[in-house]
Amino acid sequence: DTAVSQTPKYLVTQMGNDKSIKCEQNLGHDTMYWYKQDSKKFLKIMFSYNNKELIINETVPNRFSPKSPDKAHLNLHINSLELGDSAVYFCASSQVAATKQYFGPGTRLTVT
């Protein structure tokens, strides 16, 4: 059984488009996260949600809008995509904020 799943695995799109990435966890965790990993493999937190409420917004452009319909899901919508948005985006979850985190397999976003 997949603990943290993301769709799609790969996403190729043109500049200016709007796209969404979905994340689901079946671990019963209260906290979910979105991370961005750049081409140099640096992994940085973007958002965290606890029980559907935004806890951390790490100075991410407001073109990025996370949405948590319930505590098992945290989706990421990106408006007006830019070349610099190309990266691998990881969803993660944990039982208590920032203890052991379980990561999804990542979504590789390529903006052309």
Next chain:
Amino acid sequence: TQLLEQSPQFLSIQEGENLTVYCNSSSVFSSLQWYRQEPGEGPVLLVTVVTGGEVKKLKRLTFQFGDARKDSSLHITAAQPGDTGLYLCATFGNEKLTFGTGTRLTIIP
């Protein structure tokens, strides 16, 4: 924000050799985690160290937390191709995990 510097950035060695990678900060860690990320996958937690001077072993991997809790090392004995991956240290503060710069390890069969 605490900056975690990992070294070396890249390491490529032959199967069977030993290696050590490092994670350093100018600040004191409350605790430190090590993750391994295999190509095409998300990071997976290997260990959490909490106490200064603590040593934890996970099969051929030995993790050490510095006495002053400002640095940590990961030593791998008799490296195997399955050890290939990106090794990340991370620390918790301000309700979030901050990751290090990473070490990309390649074990050559």
